[in-house]
Amino acid sequence: MKKLLVILLIVLIAVSGLLFFLKDNLDEIVREIIVTSVSDATQTNVSLAQVKLNLKEGVGVLNNYQQGNPEGFQTKYAFRFDQAELDIDVGTILDDVVIIERVFINHADIVYEFNDGKTNFVELKKNIDKNTKKKSSDQKNNPVEVQEKTASQSKAQQSKKIIIRSFEMINTEVEAVMPFASSQTLSVQLPNIKLSNIGAKENGLLADELMKVFLDAMEKDLKRAVNFKNLVNDLEKDLKKQIDREADKAIKKIESELGEIENIKELKKLKDLF
Incomplete structure (x- = not known):
């Protein structure tokens, strides 16, 4: 009985230590996961200055996110925002699938670049598709032992799967540019984007998969708002x-x-x- 109590005490201390570690380092862990996952998936430079989570209140913010351009494009970035507000279902934090009730972005900036017959947003989506196919191919071709090792490493490096109940992006300013004709630019405002239950059908999506959904939504409206042929x-x-x-x-x-x-x-x- 005494041994059992000692074991339970050790377990409690270990769990408490882990919780304190997560509490003190969770913001930076989440920031690193987002930057690494999206950078690898899009093959671009991604920066995110800060993540601030308040699990007690079930809220959070992402500060100063910037999505870099694919290779071959000359403008500084594809899009950026100063702040994204999050409402989190705290009860799902320790689950395999985390539920975010709401993501709200106001006044993002998009640079929609046309260069060499293609746009930066189409190329970003292509890079994500290539990355997804590569991961799938690696899993099929590698021996079982390597697959298990890679899967465990990937699981440690990536975020949990996420479902977003509501995504809203409003007052987004777009600058459409053609570097070969610097005089030809167009400034427009993107229609407000509203998406519901992202990842619900798939029982959650990873950070890079979520990025593909957001890029799809933005690119559809960009194609309607900007006609590079004209x-x-x-x-x-x-x-x-x-x-x-x-x-x-x-x-x-x-x-x-x-x-x-x-x-x-x-x-x-x-x-x-x-």
Whole structure:
């Protein structure tokens, strides 16, 4: 009986120590998971300044998130926001699937770049798809022992699966740009995005999978709001007008010079008369 009490005491101390560790380090652990998972999935630089969670109140915030661009794009980032507000179902924190009741983002900034016949948002989604296929292929081709080791490492590094009951992104400013034509830019406001029960059907999604859902939603509205074909046509018209203006100037200059030559010829004829 005495031994059993000692064992129980050790277990309680260990659990208490783990809880204190998680309490003191949870914000940084979650921040690292988000940055690492999304960076790996999108093959881009992702930055997140701070995560602040208050599990007692069931709320949290993500501060200063910036999603970098895929290779081949010149603008500084694809999108960024100063703050995302979270409402968390605290009762699910220790479950395999964590439920976030609400995510709210106000005044995000998007740079929608068209370069070499493609957009940065399409390429971000392609990178996530490639990463997903690679993980699936690795699991099929590796021996069982390696699969188990990789799975355990992945589980340790990744976030738990998440279900988001409500996602809302409002007042989002978009700058559509074509680096090869810096004069052709367009500023618009993206329609408000509202999504419900993200990941519910799949019994939860990982951080990179959630990012794919958000990118899909943003890109659909971006395609409706910005027509790069029209921007290119406008650019061609502007170039044609500029070329026509320069051609007119050149023609007038030549005509002026020719006129001066004719005047010189007439003066010479008059001089020969004397």
